[in-house]
Amino acid sequence: MPLIDPSVVDLSRLQFALTALYHFLFVPLTLGMTFLLAAMETVYVITGKQIYKDMTQFWGKLFAINFAIGVAxxxxxxxxxxxxxxxxxHFVGDVFGTPLAIEGLMAFFMESTFIGLMFFxxxxxxxxxxxxxTYLTALGSNLSALWILIANGFMQNPQGASFNPDTMRMEFNSFLKLVFSQDAQAKFVHTSIAGFVTGALFVMGISAFYILRKQHREFAARSFRMAALFGVISSLAVVTLGDALGRLDYLVQPTKIAAIEGLWQDSAAGGSAASAPWLLFALPDQATQSNRAEIGIPYVLGPLxxxxxxxxxxxxxxxxxxxxPRIEKGITALTALKAYGQDHDASxxxxxxxxxxxxxxxxxxxxYAPDQDLNLITPANQSEVIAKAEKDTIPNVFVTFWSFRIMMFLGFYFVAxxxxxxxxxxxxxxxxNRWLLKLSMWSIPxxxxxxxxxxxxxxxGRQPWSVFGYLPTFQAASSHGLGYMVFSLIGFALLYSAFIAAELYLMFKFARLGPQPHHKEAPEAAATAPMFAAPAE
Structure with missing residues (x-):
């Protein structure tokens, strides 16, 4: 395969990261709000109390805004x-495209159809x-996440496909292995429940705002309580399932786990694997392959x-x-593959x-091969080429280490x-306990x-791979010009920023308006108060 301009690869990665992270601002709230709405409506159907219908309809309105922009x-x-x-x-389209097609044909259309029935x-x-x-809408939104994470799970741990040297592509050999990949299933459950946490804190935070403003008191108190109970269960589950996902990564992607833990030397390098510390804080340095300013807890890394x-x-x-040794064997494999492609030689x-x-x-x-041709690697330059390629097998340790810790510290904060x-x-x-209400309100994001x-x-943590162990990221990009990549990157950044602005405007507008009460309440002078303004003491 020809190599792409590294600048084009970097811009392609940046653009996809930008669009994925923008999109993922909306996905967790969609996943969590659907089942929270279903829980509220369940209470309404069982008890017949109008207030639970009001809760379902009001929070459903905010859900609809988020859903529409998330789709866009x-x-x-x-x-x-x-x-x-x-x-x-080209390399994995047969495998990767299938779950995405199923997501569009089954989950997305199911979700879109039932969301209309839910509102009208x-x-x-x-x-x-x-x-x-309402439950079918919730099921559709989470099935949508399932198929997308099945596709992503293949990138993390390729299952259900094999490489065909005649077509130069990965092709299906087991649809069941693809669907029931441990990585895909673990990520789906972890991601969905993280969405439940997001939805619960969203409802709880806005309800806290109403309580602080002495608005919609009964509505806000009941919404707060349901969201808090929903959140307790979800936050405990997301922490537990995160540990299970980490265990799976330890077995499948050891470089990711070592980067997450900032582990340069083996855990037994200090004399005992049992005493190896789990790092609370460190500043990983890729150049020196060491950490600065380490603060750790002994005897925790191994069990964790x-x-x-x-x-x-x-x-x-x-x-x-x-x-x-794997790079050396890989060079042998690719030179043999090239020879086979030329004359289909059996040997x-x-x-x-x-x-x-x-x-x-x-x-x-x-x-790193001369003229980027593996056939030009000789015994004289092979060691140098392999040594350079070895460095590429390690992900960015600083980013992986700290992104994991921020996620984990926040997870335990949510439990509390x-x-x-x-x-x-x-x-x-x-x-x-106004401190709790204020903390809930400001914790929404x-x-x-x-x-x-x-x-x-x-x-x-998966880098340098787009498909772990099979296809490096720098081999996966299209050969665009730099001008095209810069133009499209700026365009996407502006467009998606406009989407976020629209989401925030609509969310703040309808949250300030609040629910339409089903019973008479005292006049609410603060009804037009700015959202998240400091409450009066």
Missing amino acids: TGLTMEFEFGTNWSMYS GWDRLSKPGHLAV VAHSFNTNIPGLITLEKEAG ALSTFKANEKDMGYGFLAQR LFAFAAYFSLKNQLER LPILACEFGWITAEA
Whole structure:
């Protein structure tokens, strides 16, 4: 495969990261709000109390704003695979495109159909019928996430496909292995429940604003309580499932886990794997392959990562050296593949098959080969080429290390916040604890921030691979000109910024207006007060 201009690759990565992170501002709230709406409507159907219908309709209005803009930001991403990542699309399009097609044909259309019935069917459907529609909307939104994460799971841990040397593509050999990949399923559950946390804190924070303003008191108190209870369960689950996902990454992507932990030397390098510290703080330095200003907790790393006190966890320096033999075999595999492509020589095919599993590592060496031709690698220059390629097998440690810690620290913060919120809500002591209400209100963006850093951890930690172990990122991009990439990057940044501005304007507008009460309340002079203005003491 020809190598693409590194600047084009970097701009392609930046553009996709930008559009993905923008889009992911809206996804967690969509995933979480649907099931929270279903829970509210369930209580309405069981009890018949009008206030729970009011809650479902009001929070559903805010959900609809987020859903519409989330759809708009997500549509362009699938086209980017064809425009900016054509080599990737050619290499794994048969496999990667299938879950995305199913997502569009099944989950997205299911979600879009039932969301219309959910909003316009209140007076046309029976209570149980409308409740079923709300649950189907929630199911559709989460199925949409499932198929997208199945596609992403293949990038993280390729399952269900094999490379065909005649077509030069990855092709299906098991749809079930693709769908039931442990990585895909673990990421789906973790991502969906992170969305539940986002939805719960969104409802709880806005409800706290109303309580502080003494607006819609009964509505806000009930909304706050449901969101707090929903959040307690969700935040505990997301922390637990995050540990399970980390265990899976330890088994499949050891370089990602070592980068997450800032682990340069093996955990047993200090004499005992059991005493290896888990780092609370460090400043990883890729150039010197060491950390500065380490603050750690001894005896925690092994149980946390390997679920064992005595298991040695390989460090990045060891993993880098272990990549050397794989790069050498990968070079052999690719030179044999090229020879097979020229005359379909059976011996060349046999050589390729013997080294196929390391083919991707051969691509890493290509950029350092003379004239980027693996056939020009000789015994005299092979060691130098392999040494340079070994460095590329390690992701950006600083980014991976800190994005994980920000996500994790926020996760434990949410557990504590929801626990206090549920306790004081059940005790009917919310108005006495204004600090909690203010904290809830100002914490609304934090779950989205945690989701963004989680996504960065997963994607930055996978580097240098677009498909782990098979296709390096620098081989996957399209050969565009720099001018095109700069123009499209600026265009997307402006467009998506406009989407965010529209979302914030509409969310603040309708949140300030508040729900339409079903019973008479005292005049609310603060109804037009600015959202998130400092409450009067």
